[in-house]
Amino acid sequence: MPSSLLQPFAALALLIVLAGCDAQTAPAPKAGRPVQVQAVSFNNEAMSRDFVGVVRARYESDLSFRVAGKMIARKVNVGDHVRAGDIIAELDSQDLQLEAQSAEAEFAAATSNLDQAAADLKRYTKLKERGFASNADYDRKKAANDEAEGRMERARRSLDLARNQLAYAELKADADGVITATLAEPGQVVAIGQGVARLARDGAKEALVALPETWLGEARNAQATVRLWTDRDKIFAAHLRELSPQADAATRTYAARFDIEDADSTVAFGMTTTVTLSRASDERAARLPLSAILNRGKGPSVFLVDASDTLELRPVTVASFTEDAAVVTSGISDGDKIVTLGVQKLEAGAKVRVVEAE
Known part of the structure:
Protein backbone atom coordinates (compact mmCIF):
# COMPACT_ATOMS: atom_id res chain seq x y z
CA MET A 1 0.00 0.00 0.00
CA PRO A 2 1.35 3.41 -0.84
CA SER A 3 2.75 5.41 2.10
CA SER A 4 0.39 8.31 1.35
CA LEU A 5 -2.55 6.04 2.23
CA LEU A 6 -0.96 4.69 5.47
CA GLN A 7 -0.38 8.10 7.04
CA PRO A 8 -4.07 8.81 7.95
CA PHE A 9 -4.41 5.38 9.60
CA ALA A 10 -1.23 5.90 11.62
CA ALA A 11 -2.40 9.28 12.87
CA LEU A 12 -5.78 7.80 13.91
CA ALA A 13 -4.08 4.98 15.81
CA LEU A 14 -1.85 7.47 17.65
CA LEU A 15 -4.88 9.52 18.76
CA ILE A 16 -6.58 6.38 20.10
CA VAL A 17 -3.50 5.43 22.12
CA LEU A 18 -3.13 8.93 23.58
CA ALA A 19 -6.81 9.02 24.53
CA GLY A 20 -6.43 5.73 26.35
CA CYS A 21 -3.45 7.07 28.31
CA ASP A 22 -5.40 10.18 29.35
CA ALA A 23 -8.25 8.01 30.59
CA GLN A 24 -5.88 5.94 32.74
CA THR A 25 -4.02 8.96 34.28
CA ALA A 26 -7.07 11.18 35.08
CA PRO A 27 -7.01 12.12 38.86
CA ALA A 28 -9.61 10.65 41.16
CA PRO A 29 -12.20 13.02 42.71
CA LYS A 30 -10.67 14.89 45.72
CA ALA A 31 -12.01 13.68 49.09
CA GLY A 32 -13.59 16.21 51.53
CA ARG A 33 -11.42 17.60 54.32
CA PRO A 34 -11.86 15.61 57.57
CA VAL A 35 -13.32 17.61 60.47
CA GLN A 36 -14.07 16.62 64.03
CA VAL A 37 -17.65 17.33 65.04
CA GLN A 38 -19.77 17.16 68.16
CA ALA A 39 -23.55 16.85 68.40
CA VAL A 40 -25.26 19.74 70.17
CA SER A 41 -27.21 18.96 73.33
CA PHE A 42 -29.26 21.61 75.15
CA ASN A 43 -29.92 21.35 78.90
CA ASN A 44 -31.12 23.57 81.75
CA GLU A 45 -27.79 25.18 82.51
CA ALA A 46 -26.88 26.72 85.87
CA MET A 47 -25.25 30.01 84.98
CA SER A 48 -21.90 30.50 86.72
CA ARG A 49 -18.79 32.62 86.41
CA ARG A 58 -13.32 43.70 106.65
CA TYR A 59 -11.82 46.52 108.72
CA GLU A 60 -8.40 47.79 107.65
CA SER A 61 -7.02 51.19 108.63
CA ASP A 62 -3.84 53.25 108.50
CA LEU A 63 -2.55 54.05 111.97
CA SER A 64 -1.13 57.57 112.35
CA PHE A 65 0.09 59.98 115.03
CA ARG A 66 -2.23 62.69 116.35
CA VAL A 67 0.72 65.07 116.72
CA ALA A 68 3.57 65.93 114.36
CA GLY A 69 7.20 65.15 115.08
CA LYS A 70 10.28 63.08 114.32
CA MET A 71 9.70 59.32 114.56
CA ILE A 72 12.50 57.72 116.58
CA ALA A 73 11.29 54.09 116.68
CA ARG A 74 8.94 51.64 115.00
CA LYS A 75 8.17 48.58 117.07
CA VAL A 76 6.44 46.38 114.45
CA ASN A 77 7.10 44.88 111.04
CA VAL A 78 4.85 43.53 108.31
CA GLY A 79 3.15 40.32 109.40
CA ASP A 80 3.34 40.99 113.15
CA HIS A 81 0.23 40.29 115.18
CA VAL A 82 -0.53 43.02 117.72
CA ARG A 83 -2.97 43.46 120.56
CA ALA A 84 -5.00 46.55 121.38
CA GLY A 85 -2.74 48.93 123.30
CA ASP A 86 0.55 47.62 121.92
CA ILE A 87 3.01 50.37 120.93
CA ILE A 88 3.44 50.65 117.17
CA ALA A 89 5.86 53.60 116.95
CA GLU A 90 7.26 56.48 119.00
CA LEU A 91 8.01 60.17 118.40
CA ASP A 92 10.72 62.34 119.90
CA SER A 93 8.76 63.73 122.86
CA GLN A 94 11.19 66.42 124.10
CA ASP A 95 9.17 69.35 122.76
CA LEU A 96 5.94 67.83 124.02
CA GLN A 97 7.44 67.39 127.48
CA LEU A 98 8.42 71.07 127.53
CA GLU A 99 4.87 72.05 126.57
CA ALA A 100 3.49 69.87 129.34
CA GLN A 101 5.89 71.41 131.89
CA SER A 102 4.91 74.90 130.73
CA ALA A 103 1.25 74.02 131.14
CA GLU A 104 1.94 72.70 134.65
CA ALA A 105 3.67 75.95 135.58
CA GLU A 106 0.78 78.00 134.22
CA PHE A 107 -1.65 75.86 136.18
CA ALA A 108 0.36 76.38 139.37
CA ALA A 109 0.36 80.15 138.80
CA ALA A 110 -3.36 80.18 138.14
CA THR A 111 -3.95 78.18 141.31
CA SER A 112 -1.96 80.63 143.39
CA ASN A 113 -3.72 83.60 141.80
CA LEU A 114 -7.11 82.06 142.54
CA ASP A 115 -6.17 81.46 146.16
CA GLN A 116 -5.12 85.11 146.51
CA ALA A 117 -8.29 86.39 144.82
CA ALA A 118 -10.48 84.15 146.96
CA ALA A 119 -8.78 85.36 150.16
CA ASP A 120 -9.23 89.02 149.14
CA LEU A 121 -12.88 88.46 148.36
CA LYS A 122 -13.48 86.76 151.70
CA ARG A 123 -11.79 89.62 153.57
CA TYR A 124 -13.70 92.35 151.71
CA THR A 125 -16.93 90.48 152.26
CA LYS A 126 -16.45 90.75 156.03
CA LEU A 127 -15.39 94.41 155.77
CA LYS A 128 -18.48 95.21 153.72
CA GLU A 129 -20.70 93.54 156.29
CA ARG A 130 -19.17 95.77 159.01
CA GLY A 131 -19.41 98.87 156.83
CA PHE A 132 -15.66 99.34 156.43
CA ALA A 133 -15.55 98.66 152.65
CA SER A 134 -17.43 100.31 149.86
CA ASN A 135 -19.55 98.46 147.36
CA ALA A 136 -17.14 99.44 144.55
CA ASP A 137 -14.17 97.85 146.32
CA TYR A 138 -16.18 94.72 146.97
CA ASP A 139 -17.25 94.53 143.31
CA ARG A 140 -13.63 94.81 142.14
CA LYS A 141 -12.56 91.95 144.40
CA LYS A 142 -15.51 89.87 143.23
CA ALA A 143 -14.57 90.46 139.56
CA ALA A 144 -10.93 89.62 140.29
CA ASN A 145 -12.00 86.35 141.91
CA ASP A 146 -14.20 85.45 138.92
CA GLU A 147 -11.32 86.21 136.54
CA ALA A 148 -8.98 84.04 138.61
CA GLU A 149 -11.45 81.17 138.46
CA GLY A 150 -11.63 81.48 134.66
CA ARG A 151 -7.84 81.58 134.39
CA MET A 152 -7.68 78.50 136.59
CA GLU A 153 -10.09 76.63 134.33
CA ARG A 154 -8.15 77.60 131.18
CA ALA A 155 -4.90 76.47 132.77
CA ARG A 156 -6.46 73.16 133.77
CA ARG A 157 -7.66 72.47 130.22
CA SER A 158 -4.31 73.50 128.71
CA LEU A 159 -2.55 71.12 131.07
CA ASP A 160 -4.88 68.27 130.11
CA LEU A 161 -4.29 69.01 126.42
CA ALA A 162 -0.50 69.11 126.87
CA ARG A 163 -0.54 65.82 128.75
CA ASN A 164 -2.69 64.23 126.05
CA GLN A 165 -0.31 65.40 123.34
CA LEU A 166 2.61 63.97 125.28
CA ALA A 167 0.79 60.63 125.44
CA TYR A 168 0.16 60.82 121.68
CA ALA A 169 3.93 60.56 121.13
CA GLU A 170 3.36 56.81 121.47
CA LEU A 171 1.26 55.35 118.63
CA LYS A 172 -0.76 52.42 119.96
CA ALA A 173 -2.89 49.80 118.22
CA ASP A 174 -6.60 50.42 118.73
CA ALA A 175 -7.60 46.79 118.09
CA ASP A 176 -6.22 43.28 117.73
CA GLY A 177 -4.95 42.54 114.23
CA VAL A 178 -2.10 42.00 111.81
CA ILE A 179 0.25 44.64 110.41
CA THR A 180 -0.09 44.44 106.62
CA ALA A 181 2.12 47.38 105.64
CA THR A 182 4.60 49.86 107.13
CA LEU A 183 4.38 53.37 105.71
CA ALA A 184 7.06 55.32 107.58
CA GLU A 185 10.59 54.67 108.87
CA PRO A 186 12.49 55.83 112.00
CA GLY A 187 14.16 59.20 111.50
CA GLN A 188 11.34 60.47 109.30
CA VAL A 189 9.43 63.60 110.29
CA VAL A 190 5.74 62.76 110.05
CA ALA A 191 2.78 65.10 109.88
CA ILE A 192 -0.48 64.78 111.78
CA GLY A 193 -2.54 62.00 110.23
CA GLN A 194 0.27 60.62 108.05
CA GLY A 195 0.07 56.82 107.89
CA VAL A 196 2.74 54.89 109.78
CA ALA A 197 1.43 51.31 109.66
CA ARG A 198 -1.63 49.55 108.20
CA LEU A 199 -3.60 47.32 110.56
CA ALA A 200 -5.97 44.59 109.39
CA ARG A 201 -8.26 43.83 112.30
CA ALA A 280 -30.25 28.39 88.69
CA SER A 281 -31.69 29.21 85.28
CA ASP A 282 -34.71 28.02 83.31
CA GLU A 283 -32.94 28.97 80.09
CA ARG A 284 -31.64 26.01 78.08
CA ALA A 285 -28.04 26.17 76.97
CA ALA A 286 -25.46 24.00 75.24
CA ARG A 287 -21.85 23.68 76.37
CA LEU A 288 -19.42 23.70 73.45
CA PRO A 289 -15.62 23.45 73.52
CA LEU A 290 -13.86 26.78 73.37
CA SER A 291 -12.10 25.58 70.22
CA ALA A 292 -15.48 25.49 68.42
CA ILE A 293 -16.06 29.24 68.77
CA LEU A 294 -14.89 31.50 65.93
CA ASN A 295 -14.96 35.28 65.99
CA ARG A 296 -13.84 37.20 62.90
CA GLY A 297 -14.96 40.57 64.16
CA LYS A 298 -18.70 40.02 63.71
CA GLY A 299 -19.43 38.17 66.93
CA PRO A 300 -19.12 34.51 67.96
CA SER A 301 -19.97 31.87 65.35
CA VAL A 302 -19.65 28.13 64.83
CA PHE A 303 -19.28 25.91 61.75
CA LEU A 304 -22.28 23.61 61.30
CA VAL A 305 -22.10 20.53 59.04
CA ASP A 306 -25.40 20.01 57.15
CA ALA A 307 -26.86 16.82 55.72
CA SER A 308 -24.78 17.11 52.51
CA ASP A 309 -21.53 17.43 54.51
CA THR A 310 -21.21 21.11 53.64
CA LEU A 311 -19.98 23.74 56.08
CA GLU A 312 -22.29 26.56 57.21
CA LEU A 313 -21.08 29.46 59.35
CA ARG A 314 -23.78 30.03 61.99
CA PRO A 315 -23.81 33.05 64.40
CA VAL A 316 -24.53 32.07 68.00
CA THR A 317 -25.22 33.77 71.33
CA VAL A 318 -22.72 32.98 74.08
CA ALA A 319 -24.03 33.58 77.61
CA SER A 320 -20.70 33.00 79.35
CA PHE A 321 -17.31 31.34 79.12
CA THR A 322 -15.85 28.85 81.60
CA GLU A 323 -12.35 27.42 81.85
CA ASP A 324 -12.97 24.89 79.06
CA ALA A 325 -16.36 25.61 77.49
CA ALA A 326 -18.64 28.23 76.00
CA VAL A 327 -22.26 28.31 77.14
CA VAL A 328 -24.39 28.90 74.01
CA THR A 329 -28.06 29.83 74.35
CA SER A 330 -29.21 30.38 70.76
CA GLY A 331 -28.23 30.10 67.10
CA ILE A 332 -28.07 26.29 66.96
CA SER A 333 -30.43 23.41 67.73
CA ASP A 334 -30.36 20.03 69.40
CA GLY A 335 -28.59 17.44 67.27
CA ASP A 336 -26.69 19.90 65.08
CA LYS A 337 -23.18 18.79 64.23
CA ILE A 338 -20.64 21.44 65.19
CA VAL A 339 -16.98 21.46 64.14
CA THR A 340 -14.82 21.48 67.28
CA LEU A 341 -11.25 21.72 65.93
CA GLY A 342 -9.43 23.82 63.36
CA VAL A 343 -12.28 26.26 62.75
CA GLN A 344 -9.85 29.10 61.94
CA LYS A 345 -8.79 27.30 58.74
CA LEU A 346 -12.27 26.50 57.41
CA GLU A 347 -14.53 28.39 55.01
CA ALA A 348 -18.29 28.28 54.61
CA GLY A 349 -19.55 26.18 51.69
CA ALA A 350 -16.62 23.72 51.71
CA LYS A 351 -17.24 19.98 51.50
CA VAL A 352 -15.93 18.02 54.48
CA ARG A 353 -15.68 14.48 55.79
CA VAL A 354 -17.18 14.08 59.27
CA VAL A 355 -15.20 12.52 62.13
CA GLU A 356 -17.19 12.14 65.34
CA ALA A 357 -15.45 13.48 68.48
CA GLU A 358 -14.80 10.97 71.22
Whole structure:
Protein backbone atom coordinates (compact mmCIF):
# COMPACT_ATOMS: atom_id res chain seq x y z
CA MET A 1 0.00 0.00 0.00
CA PRO A 2 1.35 3.41 -0.84
CA SER A 3 2.75 5.41 2.10
CA SER A 4 0.39 8.31 1.35
CA LEU A 5 -2.55 6.04 2.23
CA LEU A 6 -0.96 4.69 5.47
CA GLN A 7 -0.38 8.10 7.04
CA PRO A 8 -4.07 8.81 7.95
CA PHE A 9 -4.41 5.38 9.60
CA ALA A 10 -1.23 5.90 11.62
CA ALA A 11 -2.40 9.28 12.87
CA LEU A 12 -5.78 7.80 13.91
CA ALA A 13 -4.08 4.98 15.81
CA LEU A 14 -1.85 7.47 17.65
CA LEU A 15 -4.88 9.52 18.76
CA ILE A 16 -6.58 6.38 20.10
CA VAL A 17 -3.50 5.43 22.12
CA LEU A 18 -3.13 8.93 23.58
CA ALA A 19 -6.81 9.02 24.53
CA GLY A 20 -6.43 5.73 26.35
CA CYS A 21 -3.45 7.07 28.31
CA ASP A 22 -5.40 10.18 29.35
CA ALA A 23 -8.25 8.01 30.59
CA GLN A 24 -5.88 5.94 32.74
CA THR A 25 -4.02 8.96 34.28
CA ALA A 26 -7.07 11.18 35.08
CA PRO A 27 -7.01 12.12 38.86
CA ALA A 28 -9.61 10.65 41.16
CA PRO A 29 -12.20 13.02 42.71
CA LYS A 30 -10.67 14.89 45.72
CA ALA A 31 -12.01 13.68 49.09
CA GLY A 32 -13.59 16.21 51.53
CA ARG A 33 -11.42 17.60 54.32
CA PRO A 34 -11.86 15.61 57.57
CA VAL A 35 -13.32 17.61 60.47
CA GLN A 36 -14.07 16.62 64.03
CA VAL A 37 -17.65 17.33 65.04
CA GLN A 38 -19.77 17.16 68.16
CA ALA A 39 -23.55 16.85 68.40
CA VAL A 40 -25.26 19.74 70.17
CA SER A 41 -27.21 18.96 73.33
CA PHE A 42 -29.26 21.61 75.15
CA ASN A 43 -29.92 21.35 78.90
CA ASN A 44 -31.12 23.57 81.75
CA GLU A 45 -27.79 25.18 82.51
CA ALA A 46 -26.88 26.72 85.87
CA MET A 47 -25.25 30.01 84.98
CA SER A 48 -21.90 30.50 86.72
CA ARG A 49 -18.79 32.62 86.41
CA ASP A 50 -15.43 32.61 88.17
CA PHE A 51 -13.65 35.77 89.31
CA VAL A 52 -10.16 36.05 90.75
CA GLY A 53 -10.01 37.89 94.06
CA VAL A 54 -7.83 38.45 97.10
CA VAL A 55 -8.52 38.02 100.83
CA ARG A 56 -8.89 41.27 102.74
CA ALA A 57 -9.88 42.20 106.28
CA ARG A 58 -13.32 43.70 106.65
CA TYR A 59 -11.82 46.52 108.72
CA GLU A 60 -8.40 47.79 107.65
CA SER A 61 -7.02 51.19 108.63
CA ASP A 62 -3.84 53.25 108.50
CA LEU A 63 -2.55 54.05 111.97
CA SER A 64 -1.13 57.57 112.35
CA PHE A 65 0.09 59.98 115.03
CA ARG A 66 -2.23 62.69 116.35
CA VAL A 67 0.72 65.07 116.72
CA ALA A 68 3.57 65.93 114.36
CA GLY A 69 7.20 65.15 115.08
CA LYS A 70 10.28 63.08 114.32
CA MET A 71 9.70 59.32 114.56
CA ILE A 72 12.50 57.72 116.58
CA ALA A 73 11.29 54.09 116.68
CA ARG A 74 8.94 51.64 115.00
CA LYS A 75 8.17 48.58 117.07
CA VAL A 76 6.44 46.38 114.45
CA ASN A 77 7.10 44.88 111.04
CA VAL A 78 4.85 43.53 108.31
CA GLY A 79 3.15 40.32 109.40
CA ASP A 80 3.34 40.99 113.15
CA HIS A 81 0.23 40.29 115.18
CA VAL A 82 -0.53 43.02 117.72
CA ARG A 83 -2.97 43.46 120.56
CA ALA A 84 -5.00 46.55 121.38
CA GLY A 85 -2.74 48.93 123.30
CA ASP A 86 0.55 47.62 121.92
CA ILE A 87 3.01 50.37 120.93
CA ILE A 88 3.44 50.65 117.17
CA ALA A 89 5.86 53.60 116.95
CA GLU A 90 7.26 56.48 119.00
CA LEU A 91 8.01 60.17 118.40
CA ASP A 92 10.72 62.34 119.90
CA SER A 93 8.76 63.73 122.86
CA GLN A 94 11.19 66.42 124.10
CA ASP A 95 9.17 69.35 122.76
CA LEU A 96 5.94 67.83 124.02
CA GLN A 97 7.44 67.39 127.48
CA LEU A 98 8.42 71.07 127.53
CA GLU A 99 4.87 72.05 126.57
CA ALA A 100 3.49 69.87 129.34
CA GLN A 101 5.89 71.41 131.89
CA SER A 102 4.91 74.90 130.73
CA ALA A 103 1.25 74.02 131.14
CA GLU A 104 1.94 72.70 134.65
CA ALA A 105 3.67 75.95 135.58
CA GLU A 106 0.78 78.00 134.22
CA PHE A 107 -1.65 75.86 136.18
CA ALA A 108 0.36 76.38 139.37
CA ALA A 109 0.36 80.15 138.80
CA ALA A 110 -3.36 80.18 138.14
CA THR A 111 -3.95 78.18 141.31
CA SER A 112 -1.96 80.63 143.39
CA ASN A 113 -3.72 83.60 141.80
CA LEU A 114 -7.11 82.06 142.54
CA ASP A 115 -6.17 81.46 146.16
CA GLN A 116 -5.12 85.11 146.51
CA ALA A 117 -8.29 86.39 144.82
CA ALA A 118 -10.48 84.15 146.96
CA ALA A 119 -8.78 85.36 150.16
CA ASP A 120 -9.23 89.02 149.14
CA LEU A 121 -12.88 88.46 148.36
CA LYS A 122 -13.48 86.76 151.70
CA ARG A 123 -11.79 89.62 153.57
CA TYR A 124 -13.70 92.35 151.71
CA THR A 125 -16.93 90.48 152.26
CA LYS A 126 -16.45 90.75 156.03
CA LEU A 127 -15.39 94.41 155.77
CA LYS A 128 -18.48 95.21 153.72
CA GLU A 129 -20.70 93.54 156.29
CA ARG A 130 -19.17 95.77 159.01
CA GLY A 131 -19.41 98.87 156.83
CA PHE A 132 -15.66 99.34 156.43
CA ALA A 133 -15.55 98.66 152.65
CA SER A 134 -17.43 100.31 149.86
CA ASN A 135 -19.55 98.46 147.36
CA ALA A 136 -17.14 99.44 144.55
CA ASP A 137 -14.17 97.85 146.32
CA TYR A 138 -16.18 94.72 146.97
CA ASP A 139 -17.25 94.53 143.31
CA ARG A 140 -13.63 94.81 142.14
CA LYS A 141 -12.56 91.95 144.40
CA LYS A 142 -15.51 89.87 143.23
CA ALA A 143 -14.57 90.46 139.56
CA ALA A 144 -10.93 89.62 140.29
CA ASN A 145 -12.00 86.35 141.91
CA ASP A 146 -14.20 85.45 138.92
CA GLU A 147 -11.32 86.21 136.54
CA ALA A 148 -8.98 84.04 138.61
CA GLU A 149 -11.45 81.17 138.46
CA GLY A 150 -11.63 81.48 134.66
CA ARG A 151 -7.84 81.58 134.39
CA MET A 152 -7.68 78.50 136.59
CA GLU A 153 -10.09 76.63 134.33
CA ARG A 154 -8.15 77.60 131.18
CA ALA A 155 -4.90 76.47 132.77
CA ARG A 156 -6.46 73.16 133.77
CA ARG A 157 -7.66 72.47 130.22
CA SER A 158 -4.31 73.50 128.71
CA LEU A 159 -2.55 71.12 131.07
CA ASP A 160 -4.88 68.27 130.11
CA LEU A 161 -4.29 69.01 126.42
CA ALA A 162 -0.50 69.11 126.87
CA ARG A 163 -0.54 65.82 128.75
CA ASN A 164 -2.69 64.23 126.05
CA GLN A 165 -0.31 65.40 123.34
CA LEU A 166 2.61 63.97 125.28
CA ALA A 167 0.79 60.63 125.44
CA TYR A 168 0.16 60.82 121.68
CA ALA A 169 3.93 60.56 121.13
CA GLU A 170 3.36 56.81 121.47
CA LEU A 171 1.26 55.35 118.63
CA LYS A 172 -0.76 52.42 119.96
CA ALA A 173 -2.89 49.80 118.22
CA ASP A 174 -6.60 50.42 118.73
CA ALA A 175 -7.60 46.79 118.09
CA ASP A 176 -6.22 43.28 117.73
CA GLY A 177 -4.95 42.54 114.23
CA VAL A 178 -2.10 42.00 111.81
CA ILE A 179 0.25 44.64 110.41
CA THR A 180 -0.09 44.44 106.62
CA ALA A 181 2.12 47.38 105.64
CA THR A 182 4.60 49.86 107.13
CA LEU A 183 4.38 53.37 105.71
CA ALA A 184 7.06 55.32 107.58
CA GLU A 185 10.59 54.67 108.87
CA PRO A 186 12.49 55.83 112.00
CA GLY A 187 14.16 59.20 111.50
CA GLN A 188 11.34 60.47 109.30
CA VAL A 189 9.43 63.60 110.29
CA VAL A 190 5.74 62.76 110.05
CA ALA A 191 2.78 65.10 109.88
CA ILE A 192 -0.48 64.78 111.78
CA GLY A 193 -2.54 62.00 110.23
CA GLN A 194 0.27 60.62 108.05
CA GLY A 195 0.07 56.82 107.89
CA VAL A 196 2.74 54.89 109.78
CA ALA A 197 1.43 51.31 109.66
CA ARG A 198 -1.63 49.55 108.20
CA LEU A 199 -3.60 47.32 110.56
CA ALA A 200 -5.97 44.59 109.39
CA ARG A 201 -8.26 43.83 112.30
CA ASP A 202 -8.96 40.30 113.44
CA GLY A 203 -12.44 39.02 112.74
CA ALA A 204 -14.42 38.99 109.50
CA LYS A 205 -12.51 38.25 106.30
CA GLU A 206 -13.65 39.13 102.80
CA ALA A 207 -12.80 38.34 99.19
CA LEU A 208 -12.31 41.47 97.08
CA VAL A 209 -13.01 41.01 93.35
CA ALA A 210 -13.56 43.25 90.31
CA LEU A 211 -16.87 42.66 88.52
CA PRO A 212 -17.72 43.71 84.96
CA GLU A 213 -20.87 45.74 84.53
CA THR A 214 -22.65 42.78 82.91
CA TRP A 215 -22.54 40.95 86.24
CA LEU A 216 -23.73 43.72 88.55
CA GLY A 217 -27.30 42.48 88.63
CA GLU A 218 -26.29 38.82 88.82
CA ALA A 219 -23.94 39.44 91.75
CA ARG A 220 -26.81 40.55 93.99
CA ASN A 221 -28.89 37.43 93.34
CA ALA A 222 -26.29 34.75 92.66
CA GLN A 223 -25.01 32.17 95.11
CA ALA A 224 -21.36 32.87 95.93
CA THR A 225 -18.62 30.45 96.95
CA VAL A 226 -14.93 31.04 97.62
CA ARG A 227 -12.01 28.70 96.97
CA LEU A 228 -8.41 29.28 97.97
CA TRP A 229 -5.68 28.68 95.43
CA THR A 230 -3.68 26.92 98.12
CA ASP A 231 -6.47 24.33 98.62
CA ARG A 232 -8.94 24.28 95.76
CA ASP A 233 -10.89 21.38 97.28
CA LYS A 234 -11.94 23.49 100.25
CA ILE A 235 -14.97 25.68 99.51
CA PHE A 236 -16.36 28.47 101.72
CA ALA A 237 -19.84 29.90 101.43
CA ALA A 238 -19.92 33.66 100.90
CA HIS A 239 -22.36 36.50 100.41
CA LEU A 240 -22.11 39.93 98.85
CA ARG A 241 -21.61 42.61 101.50
CA GLU A 242 -20.57 45.64 99.49
CA LEU A 243 -20.69 46.62 95.82
CA SER A 244 -19.08 49.83 94.63
CA PRO A 245 -21.55 52.23 92.98
CA GLN A 246 -18.85 53.61 90.66
CA ALA A 247 -16.54 51.88 88.17
CA ASP A 248 -12.78 52.08 88.44
CA ALA A 249 -11.49 54.73 86.05
CA ALA A 250 -8.75 52.49 84.65
CA THR A 251 -10.31 49.00 84.50
CA ARG A 252 -14.00 49.99 84.18
CA THR A 253 -14.89 47.29 86.71
CA TYR A 254 -16.76 47.49 90.02
CA ALA A 255 -15.16 46.49 93.32
CA ALA A 256 -17.22 43.89 95.19
CA ARG A 257 -16.58 42.50 98.68
CA PHE A 258 -17.86 39.03 99.57
CA ASP A 259 -17.95 38.08 103.24
CA ILE A 260 -16.31 34.64 103.70
CA GLU A 261 -18.41 32.61 106.13
CA ASP A 262 -16.67 30.46 108.75
CA ALA A 263 -13.21 31.57 107.58
CA ASP A 264 -10.60 29.71 109.63
CA SER A 265 -6.90 30.26 110.23
CA THR A 266 -6.04 28.81 106.80
CA VAL A 267 -7.58 31.90 105.19
CA ALA A 268 -4.75 34.42 105.44
CA PHE A 269 -4.82 38.06 104.37
CA GLY A 270 -3.53 38.57 100.83
CA MET A 271 -4.28 35.02 99.63
CA THR A 272 -5.56 34.63 96.07
CA THR A 273 -9.06 33.23 95.77
CA THR A 274 -11.58 32.20 93.15
CA VAL A 275 -15.07 33.60 93.73
CA THR A 276 -17.73 31.62 91.85
CA LEU A 277 -21.11 33.23 91.22
CA SER A 278 -23.84 30.82 90.16
CA ARG A 279 -27.60 30.84 89.88
CA ALA A 280 -30.25 28.39 88.69
CA SER A 281 -31.69 29.21 85.28
CA ASP A 282 -34.71 28.02 83.31
CA GLU A 283 -32.94 28.97 80.09
CA ARG A 284 -31.64 26.01 78.08
CA ALA A 285 -28.04 26.17 76.97
CA ALA A 286 -25.46 24.00 75.24
CA ARG A 287 -21.85 23.68 76.37
CA LEU A 288 -19.42 23.70 73.45
CA PRO A 289 -15.62 23.45 73.52
CA LEU A 290 -13.86 26.78 73.37
CA SER A 291 -12.10 25.58 70.22
CA ALA A 292 -15.48 25.49 68.42
CA ILE A 293 -16.06 29.24 68.77
CA LEU A 294 -14.89 31.50 65.93
CA ASN A 295 -14.96 35.28 65.99
CA ARG A 296 -13.84 37.20 62.90
CA GLY A 297 -14.96 40.57 64.16
CA LYS A 298 -18.70 40.02 63.71
CA GLY A 299 -19.43 38.17 66.93
CA PRO A 300 -19.12 34.51 67.96
CA SER A 301 -19.97 31.87 65.35
CA VAL A 302 -19.65 28.13 64.83
CA PHE A 303 -19.28 25.91 61.75
CA LEU A 304 -22.28 23.61 61.30
CA VAL A 305 -22.10 20.53 59.04
CA ASP A 306 -25.40 20.01 57.15
CA ALA A 307 -26.86 16.82 55.72
CA SER A 308 -24.78 17.11 52.51
CA ASP A 309 -21.53 17.43 54.51
CA THR A 310 -21.21 21.11 53.64
CA LEU A 311 -19.98 23.74 56.08
CA GLU A 312 -22.29 26.56 57.21
CA LEU A 313 -21.08 29.46 59.35
CA ARG A 314 -23.78 30.03 61.99
CA PRO A 315 -23.81 33.05 64.40
CA VAL A 316 -24.53 32.07 68.00
CA THR A 317 -25.22 33.77 71.33
CA VAL A 318 -22.72 32.98 74.08
CA ALA A 319 -24.03 33.58 77.61
CA SER A 320 -20.70 33.00 79.35
CA PHE A 321 -17.31 31.34 79.12
CA THR A 322 -15.85 28.85 81.60
CA GLU A 323 -12.35 27.42 81.85
CA ASP A 324 -12.97 24.89 79.06
CA ALA A 325 -16.36 25.61 77.49
CA ALA A 326 -18.64 28.23 76.00
CA VAL A 327 -22.26 28.31 77.14
CA VAL A 328 -24.39 28.90 74.01
CA THR A 329 -28.06 29.83 74.35
CA SER A 330 -29.21 30.38 70.76
CA GLY A 331 -28.23 30.10 67.10
CA ILE A 332 -28.07 26.29 66.96
CA SER A 333 -30.43 23.41 67.73
CA ASP A 334 -30.36 20.03 69.40
CA GLY A 335 -28.59 17.44 67.27
CA ASP A 336 -26.69 19.90 65.08
CA LYS A 337 -23.18 18.79 64.23
CA ILE A 338 -20.64 21.44 65.19
CA VAL A 339 -16.98 21.46 64.14
CA THR A 340 -14.82 21.48 67.28
CA LEU A 341 -11.25 21.72 65.93
CA GLY A 342 -9.43 23.82 63.36
CA VAL A 343 -12.28 26.26 62.75
CA GLN A 344 -9.85 29.10 61.94
CA LYS A 345 -8.79 27.30 58.74
CA LEU A 346 -12.27 26.50 57.41
CA GLU A 347 -14.53 28.39 55.01
CA ALA A 348 -18.29 28.28 54.61
CA GLY A 349 -19.55 26.18 51.69
CA ALA A 350 -16.62 23.72 51.71
CA LYS A 351 -17.24 19.98 51.50
CA VAL A 352 -15.93 18.02 54.48
CA ARG A 353 -15.68 14.48 55.79
CA VAL A 354 -17.18 14.08 59.27
CA VAL A 355 -15.20 12.52 62.13
CA GLU A 356 -17.19 12.14 65.34
CA ALA A 357 -15.45 13.48 68.48
CA GLU A 358 -14.80 10.97 71.22
